[in-house]
Amino acid sequence: MIVIDAPAVERLLSWPALVGAIGDMFAAGCVAPARHHHPFDIPGEDAGTLLLMPAWAPGAFLGVKIVTVVPANGTRGLPAIAGTYLLSSAGTGETRAVIDGASLTAWRTAAASALASKHLSRPESEDLVIVGTGALSARLAAAHASVRPIRRIRVWGRSAEKAAAAADRIRADGLEAEAITDLEAAVRSADIVSCATLSRAPLVLGDWLKPGAHLDLVGAFNPGMRESDDAAVTRSSLFVDTREGALHEAGDLIQPIRAGLIGPEAIAADLRELCLGLHPGRRRADEITLFKSVGASLEDLAAAVLVYERFKAAENPSA
Template identity: 55%
Template sequence: MLRFFSAAEVEAGLDYPRLIDVLSEAFRRDGETMPVRQSYEVGASGAPGHLLLMPAWQRGQALGVKFVTVFPENASRGLGAVSSLYVLLDGTTGQPRAMIDGEALTNRRTAAASALASRHLSREDAHTLLVVGTGRIAACLPAAHRVVRPIKRVLVWGRNPERALTLAGVFSRQGFEAQAVADLPEAVAQADIVSCATTSTQPLVMGQHLRTGTHLDLVGSFTPRMRESDDEAVCRSRVFVDTYGGALAEAGDLLQPMSAGRWQAHEVCGDLHELTRGARPGRIDKDEITLFKSVGAAIEDLAAASLLVGSPLGESFGQHNTFGVSHNKTTI
């Protein structure tokens, strides 16, 4: 029976402890294949519009596709620019099993991947988290990070102070000591973990403001033109990525320092496949600065969708999954 999962059901069915562990196992078992993402220009004359197809599969068990549309002029219609839907199918018969709210699925798995990286890269005693951004992914980050680190204090910075204050109130109700902040450099200097979830095209976090031992988590930008950190932040850090193919093709935070001759691709210290397998070391000492750059991978969508369908909200989907994947290359 085909089942539709609403955004509320996605949030209820994907608790972070299980989701982080499922993503860890998915990355540990499979790693990266050749990235495949199909993109089509589908807008009307003079009005840009894009359709993205992002597939992944678990041979003989499950396969799925995330459909994403990007229509930049939707703001004038009172609509969001990005819409998405995830379709999960049976890997043996090809029959549809579930349709899932794509935005909720993406937000949830993105925060969980961020926390998974933090498990390997942040200090074990990290207790202050700075959230840069006030959007829907930003709203998910503290709860995810709290699963892997003893996060007690959350600082919130946003371009719109009112939205930052509102989000801080949400975090307070979740049990955090939360406050909105106006001085971003000062907040960066106080944080153990700095987690950015924006679509900025200009650096927000400057390397000169990072104190020793900080973990910098960059999950927002997903095109070569976007960036959330400056060159100095990258150069001061041991850099890790979700997947090599995605990050080194799409992440402006890395591509722009490369273009400037400040940093090189071979300086990446590892990806989530290598971290979860123990093939590359994560944090080596308490004083180093670590940086995780995520642009999103389709393996995360399939793992999350499979967990959701196997949750109490859906039918049993199996307990011992291994994931084969064709990676998408954006966080959308």
């Protein structure tokens, strides 16, 4: 068994390879049982969440990710998400690697958004707005820029200081970025809007989205959270990472479904259908598209296998 820490994950992964690996895994398929989702009480603050996410490709690899989400960690100067990935042989059950889960999750989450963007955003998209200032903000900027010719990136957060820090991290990756305070004005001109927050109230309004915009919703991972309003949902063509996950956990879709504004059939396609060409993705230049992800264990498995295989190749370059 090998241990692959966060710096090694950072060293081994690249956006084109990871986006491709996740797309290949969606097309090929794997066994991905529903994830276990357990709240745990934390005295004096919002509850945390424990997630257990298994997946396996028969005869190849089997993995499970153990994740905790603690919303109040921001007040402690700690990331909201922590986790570990355990990768095993699906033939013998032997453990192959223990991989840093937080870094793996950040990479695969942003890569899934980039994969969706390849199918849903306009190919000429240049203007990106990032909503949220957490660890995912720079990842999402880099991932979207790997599949579209992004020239302008603006970052908005409730804290101007944190937005500035997030813009600094994006610039450190060699991309142009600035912090902003007027979210509405930014969204109205954006080609792509990518949100990664723990918001319980809409941040991006549908009336702000211009024709042809693509809205990428990454945060709001349970039914009580949402980052977009009803107008954004009803104005858009809707896509998800997995239907089962979205219909059980995505507040941005569950809340308008419960209100009778849309039905489950409003979801045009999931990533598997897009990757297999069963749905063409964007149909018109003026179409507004919305992609909602809640995370899929398939994505974790694809990322973990890529990390493991690259680690082994680096250990034995002549093999």
